[in-house]
Amino acid sequence: MRKGSGNGRTPSFGRFQDECGSPSSSGRSIELAKTSSEAVFMVKGRRVRAWLTSFGISIIPTSTLWWQPWAKLRYIPDALLFEEVLSASAQQHIPCPCQSSKQRHYLIISTFKRGRRKRCDWKPIRLVLKSSNAELVHEWALRIGEAIRMQPQRPSTLLVLINPFGGARRAHAVWTRTASPILSSAGVKCTTVETQREGHAREVVQALSLAELQSYDGILAVGGDGLFQEVLNGLLSVRGAGGKAGQVAAHLRLGHIPAGSTDAVAFSLNGTRSQATAALHIALGDRRALHCWLVQHAFETGGQFTVVQELTQLDVMRIDMGSGGHRYAVCVASYGYMGDLMRLSERLRFLGPARYGLAGAITLLRGRAYDAEVAFLPSDPVPERTRQECRAECEVCSPGSPTRAVGQQAPFMTSSHRALDEAGWVKRQGRYKSIMAVVTACRSDMSTKGLAPEAHLSDGRLQLVLVRDTSRFQYLRFLASIPRCGVRPEKFSFVEVLDCTAVALTPSGAESCWNVDGELLPDNRIAACVHRGLVDVFARGIE
Numbered sequence: 001m002r003k004g005s006g007n008g009r010t011p012s013f014g015r016f017q018d019e020c021g022s023p024s025s026s027g028r029s030i031e032l033a034k035t036s037s038e039a040v041f042m043v044k045g046r047r048v049r050a051w052l053t054s055f056g057i058s059i060i061p062t063s064t065l066w067w068q069p070w071a072k073l074r075y076i077p078d079a080l081l082f083e084e085v086l087s088a089s090a091q092q093h094i095p096c097p098c099q100s101s102k103q104r105h106y107l108i109i110s111t112f113k114r115g116r117r118k119r120c121d122w123k124p125i126r127l128v129l130k131s132s133n134a135e136l137v138h139e140w141a142l143r144i145g146e147a148i149r150m151q152p153q154r155p156s157t158l159l160v161l162i163n164p165f166g167g168a169r170r171a172h173a174v175w176t177r178t179a180s181p182i183l184s185s186a187g188v189k190c191t192t193v194e195t196q197r198e199g200h201a202r203e204v205v206q207a208l209s210l211a212e213l214q215s216y217d218g219i220l221a222v223g224g225d226g227l228f229q230e231v232l233n234g235l236l237s238v239r240g241a242g243g244k245a246g247q248v249a250a251h252l253r254l255g256h257i258p259a260g261s262t263d264a265v266a267f268s269l270n271g272t273r274s275q276a277t278a279a280l281h282i283a284l285g286d287r288r289a290l291h292c293w294l295v296q297h298a299f300e301t302g303g304q305f306t307v308v309q310e311l312t313q314l315d316v317m318r319i320d321m322g323s324g325g326h327r328y329a330v331c332v333a334s335y336g337y338m339g340d341l342m343r344l345s346e347r348l349r350f351l352g353p354a355r356y357g358l359a360g361a362i363t364l365l366r367g368r369a370y371d372a373e374v375a376f377l378p379s380d381p382v383p384e385r386t387r388q389e390c391r392a393e394c395e396v397c398s399p400g401s402p403t404r405a406v407g408q409q410a411p412f413m414t415s416s417h418r419a420l421d422e423a424g425w426v427k428r429q430g431r432y433k434s435i436m437a438v439v440t441a442c443r444s445d446m447s448t449k450g451l452a453p454e455a456h457l458s459d460g461r462l463q464l465v466l467v468r469d470t471s472r473f474q475y476l477r478f479l480a481s482i483p484r485c486g487v488r489p490e491k492f493s494f495v496e497v498l499d500c501t502a503v504a505l506t507p508s509g510a511e512s513c514w515n516v517d518g519e520l521l522p523d524n525r526i527a528a529c530v531h532r533g534l535v536d537v538f539a540r541g542i543e
Contacts, residue, residue, distance in 0.1 A: 037052040040131075046061045047062045048076065054147075057080045057144070059077060075125075080111055080127070088107065089107075089145075090106070092134065105131050105132065105133065106130055107141055108129075109129070109144065111124075111127060112125060112280050113125050114543070120271035122276060124182055155188055156187070156189065157188070157190070157191070157217055158219070160175070160193070160222060161195060161231060162195065163201070164195070168261075174259040179222065182280060183279060183282065186284070201221070205235055209245075210245045219235065219255070221256050224262065225256075225262060225331060225517050229327075229330070231254060235252060236328050240413040252536075254538070255537065255538040257279055258278060262518075264332075264440075266278050269539040285538065287540060288392070313458040313535065314440070314536075315439050315440065316439070317437065317529070318412055318530075319333060319527075320417055321521060331439060333526075334434065335436075335512055335513070335515075337433055337467075338515045341356070341360050345359035365472070370431065372505055374432075374466065375504045376426055376464050377422060377424055377425050378498065378499065387454050396459045397456050412534055416526075420504060430469075431469040432466060432467060432469065436465040438462065441486075453486040462501065462503060463497055464503055466496045468495075469494075474492070501530055
C-alpha cells in the first residue's frame with residue numbers, strides 16, 4: 001500500500017461533501033490530514049483507485065475491461081463517509097482446486113445509496129472491493145471498523161415494540177425482512193416485544209426497570225403513528241415520575257419504522273415512508289447535520305476544528321382535558337371534520353385502510369360545523385426568511401437559533417391549563433368546520449409537503465388552523481388543495497393559520513370530537529401547549 005497518489009494529488013474533499021454530506025465528530029478535535037492511504041481494487045468489474053482518509057473513502061474508477069462494457073452502468077459511489085457506513089469486513093474466496101484462478105480477498109462495506117429523484121429515499125447496498133492482497137484487505141477492514149466505532153451516538157442495544165395488528169398487519173414482515181437485517185449488519189442488538197392490545201406498548205415502557213432503561217440506547221416503534229404515540233407517552237410518563245429512572249429515560253432516543261396506514265411521524269422525520277430509510281437512520285444513530293462551510297474551510301486551511309453535533313429534537317404537544325387526564329402528541333390534534341372522520345372510521349375498521357376514504361366522503365356530505373370558543377397564546381413573530389420547509393441543517397431548529405419560539409418554560413409534567421393564567425391570550429368565537437393544532441409538518445403519501453409545510457421539527461411553535469363554516473363545495477376545494485401545497489390561508493378567505501405556543505377550546509352546542517394523532521379523546525374541553533425539543537429522535541431531517 002502506497003502513501004499519497006501517483007500524481008501527488010488527493011481527491012478533492014468536495015466529493016465527500018457533494019455525495020455524502022458533511023463529516024463530523026462529537027466533542028473531539030479532528031485534524032484534517034490532506035494525505036491518505038491509496039490502493040487499487042476491482043469493484044463490479046471495474047478497476048478503481050481508492051483513498052482511505054480520516055473521514056472516509058474516496059473512489060475513482062480508472063478503467064473497465066473490454067469484455068465487460070455493462071460494468072460502466074453499475075452503481076459505484078464516488079465517496080463514502082464513515083458516518084454513513086454500517087460495517088466493514090474482510091472475506092476470502094478460495095477457488096476450486098481444478099481452477100487456475102488466484103485467491104481473491106473481499107473488502108465488504110455495508111452502506112446505502114440515495115435515490116436519484118429523491119435524495120432522502122435510501123436503499124441499503126453492499127460494496128465489494130476485490131484484491132489479491134490479503135494484508136491490504138484486512139488492514140483496510142480494521143481501519144474502517146475502528147473509524148466506525150469512533151462515530152458518536154450510534155446505538156448498540158434497542159428495545160423494539162412491534163404492533164402486528166396496525167395498518168395492513170405487515171409490521172412483523174417489515175421488521176423481519178427489512179429493518180432487522182439492516183440493524184444486525186450494523187451490530188445493533190435488539191430486544192423485540194409484540195404488542196397484544198391497545199395501550200400495551202405504553203405499559204411495556206412504563207414497566208421498564210432502572211437496569212433495563214440503562215441497558216438501552218433507544219426505543220423503536222414498528223407500526224403506525226398510534227404505536228409511536230404510545231411509546232412517547234410511556235417514556236414521558238417514566239420521565240415525569242422523576243428519580244434515577246426518569247433521568248436515564250430522558251437520554252433515550254425514539255425511532256419510528258413505518259408500518260401503519262399513514263406513518264406521518266416517519267414521513268415528517270425522513271421525508272419518505274421507506275422502512276429501509278428509517279432503519280438506516282436508526283442504525284447510523286443519525287443526528288442533525290453539520291453545516292458544510294465549516295468543514296470545507298477547515299479542510300482548505302489544513303487546520304483543526306472541534307465539532308459538537310446536535311441530537312435531532314422533536315417538539316411535543318401536551319393536551320390536558322377538562323375532565324382530567326392528559327396526552328402527548330407530535331403531529332396534529334383536530335376537531336370538527338377530522339374528528340368526525342376518525343370517529344366514523346373506527347366503526348368501519350373491518351374495511352382496513354380503505355375505511356378512511358369512505359369515512360371522509362360520508363363526513364364531507366354531512367357538512368357539519370360546530371360552535372366553539374378558541375383561545376390561543378401567540379408566539380413571537382416569525383421572520384419571513386424562515387418560512388420554509390424544515391430540512392436537514394435547518395436554521396430554525398438549531399438550539400441557539402434566535403428564530404425559535406420561547407415556548408412553554410414550565411416542566412412538561414405541568415398541566416397546560418396553567419398556561420391560561422399567562423397574559424396575552426387571544427380569543428375567537430365562531431362556527432368552524434375544522435380546528436387543527438399542528439405540531440410538525442405531518443407529511444404523508446397523500447400530502448408529501450405536509451399538512452403544514454412551514455412547520456418545523458423543533459421550533460417551539462404550534463400552527464393553529466381555523467376553518468370557518470363554508471359550503472361543502474368550498475370545503476372540498478380546501479381539502480383538495482392540501483395534497484398539492486398543504487394548508488395555504490392565502491388561497492381561501494375562510495381559512496386562517498396562526499402561530500402560537502398554546503391553545504384552548506371550549507365547545508358550545510353540538511360537539512364533534514378531538515382526533516389526536518389518530519386517537520380519539522374522551523373530552524372535548526382541552527388546553528394544549530407545545531414543549532420545545534422535548535424528545536430526541538433518530539433522524540437528521542429531510543435531505
